[in-house]
Amino acid sequence: MTALLLGALGLTLSLVVPGLLARARWPDRAPVAAVLLWQSITLTAVLAALGVVLAAPEEVTRAAGSGQFAAEVTVIGALAVAAVIIVRLLLSLIGVSRRSRARRARHRLLVDLLDRAEQHRELGPDNLRILDGALPLAYCVPGREPRVVLSNGVLQVLDREQVDAVLAHEQTHLRHRHEVVMESFTAFYRAVPGPLRSRRPLDAVHLLLEMIADDVARRRVGAAPLRAALEQLSDAVPLADDVKPEADARGRRLARLSSSHKPSVVLNALVTAAAVGLLVLPTVILVVPWLDRALEEWPL
Amino acid sequence: MLGHMALGDLEREVMTQLWDAGEPLTVRQVHERLSRQRDLAYTTVMTVLDRLAKKGVVRQQKADRAYKYVPAQTREEMTASVMLDALTSSDDQDAALAYFVGQLPPDALAAAIEAAQKKR
Numbered sequence: 001m002t003a004l005l006l007g008a009l010g011l012t013l014s015l016v017v018p019g020l021l022a023r024a025r026w027p028d029r030a031p032v033a034a035v036l037l038w039q040s041i042t043l044t045a046v047l048a049a050l051g052v053v054l055a056a057p058e059e060v061t062r063a064a065g066s067g068q069f070a071a072e073v074t075v076i077g078a079l080a081v082a083a084v085i086i087v088r089l090l091l092s093l094i095g096v097s098r099r100s101r102a103r104r105a106r107h108r109l110l111v112d113l114l115d116r117a118e119q120h121r122e123l124g125p126d127n128l129r130i131l132d133g134a135l136p137l138a139y140c141v142p143g144r145e146p147r148v149v150l151s152n153g154v155l156q157v158l159d160r161e162q163v164d165a166v167l168a169h170e171q172t173h174l175r176h177r178h179e180v181v182m183e184s185f186t187a188f189y190r191a192v193p194g195p196l197r198s199r200r201p202l203d204a205v206h207l208l209l210e211m212i213a214d215d216v217a218r219r220r221v222g223a224a225p226l227r228a229a230l231e232q233l234s235d236a237v238p239l240a241d242d243v244k245p246e247a248d249a250r251g252r253r254l255a256r257l258s259s260s261h262k263p264s265v266v267l268n269a270l271v272t273a274a275a276v277g278l279l280v281l282p283t284v285i286l287v288v289p290w291l292d293r294a295l296e297e298w299p300l
Numbered sequence: 301m302l303g304h305m306a307l308g309d310l311e312r313e314v315m316t317q318l319w320d321a322g323e324p325l326t327v328r329q330v331h332e333r334l335s336r337q338r339d340l341a342y343t344t345v346m347t348v349l350d351r352l353a354k355k356g357v358v359r360q361q362k363a364d365r366a367y368k369y370v371p372a373q374t375r376e377e378m379t380a381s382v383m384l385d386a387l388t389s390s391d392d393q394d395a396a397l398a399y400f401v402g403q404l405p406p407d408a409l410a411a412a413i414e415a416a417q418k419k420r
């Protein structure tokens with residue numbers, strides 16, 4: 001019974017909930033809590049899968065009244081499968097963070113060499129790098145020695161206030177270590193077997209992190225310059241038809257930066273509570289009673 | 301040994317000299333050019349060029365008895381490849397960098413970079 005319930009929970013969390021949550025618009029008003037909820041959903045789905053792997057064989061052998069030897073073999077098999085799942089996740093995480101780190105290091109080296117330092121002495125931050133080129137481009141290179149990179153095109157298209165808005169946005173990604181969140185979701189995405197993979201959590205969390213950075217930048221410089229910067233740079237970097245989610249994301253970010261938008265304290269509290277509850281309750285309700293029973297009867 | 305100057309700044313200035321020269325330079329030539337603005341040890345310049353060569357951004361050429369150094373890419377080429385790297389998306393790269401406005405599909409990107417470089 002435990003295995004069935006955990007299986008149902010895991011399938012709901014990995015197949016049904018992400019679609020609903022990705023389509024919902026309320027996360028726009030509580031992006032921090034929504035990221036927490038995505039993390040909780042993903043982690044709970046993994047734990048549920050592990051729970052099924054461990055509980056199902058034990059429950060089946062017990063129901064069938066199998067002998068000592070069959071029970072031992074089943075338990076060892078179950079532990080082996082669970083170990084494979086955990087190792088696969090860990091290897092994926094190590095791989096993603098190692099490759100990201102190498103790419104960032106190379107990228108940082110090149111932007112340091114290409115930097116037009118003389119163009120941004122008055123703009124402030126030490127970690128800012130300016131690239132030649134009229135294509136407006138603004139991004140950051142996270143890590144222990146982070147960089148914010150702007151192309152010369154950005155300085156031509158935006159005024160000083162708007163540049164400050166972009167810098168505040170990028171520095172938020174760096175200060176809040178958003179790359180760690182993205183790395184963990186990317187690692188999870190890659191660890192899931194092909195047919196079951198979904199980019200939904202990855203894309204949704206990415207957009208939420210943009211909103212969080214927008215919120216900090218808005219508090220620092222006001223919504224108007226940030227909105228203007230976003231519009232200017234979106235116009236300058238045309239999107240092809242096949243990146244509709246990206247265009248949709250821009251629309252949502254712009255809509256939040258209009259005056260009517262208010263982040264909701266109540267919503268934040270509710271969603272945070274839901275995220276914690278989702279992680280804790282299944283363990284308490286399902287796993288603990290099963291573990292009690294199983295430990296009494298397991299042959300180990 | 302590098303005195304008050306940060307290594308990163310020095311690497312950038314050496315690269316700039318090589319790019320501006322438009323021809324392979326010896327350590328002595330690079331040293332001469334940099335020494336116009338400041339006091340700098342010859343060995344320091346040698347060390348920096350060696351580091352840049354190890355990182356693959358500068359190539360060493362044997363000419364007569366001296367080594368000459370030349371950038372592996374022109375400034376424009378390196379800028380374009382950095383932008384390409386920054387804007388290209390793939391599963392693995394999602395986590396590596398963060399953007400103000402999103403990423404482009406590769407062909408649109410190549411076109412955008414080319415168009416933007418012409419506009420200058």
Ligand SMILES: [Zn+2]
Nearest residue numbers: 210213399400
């Ligand atoms: Zn961003």
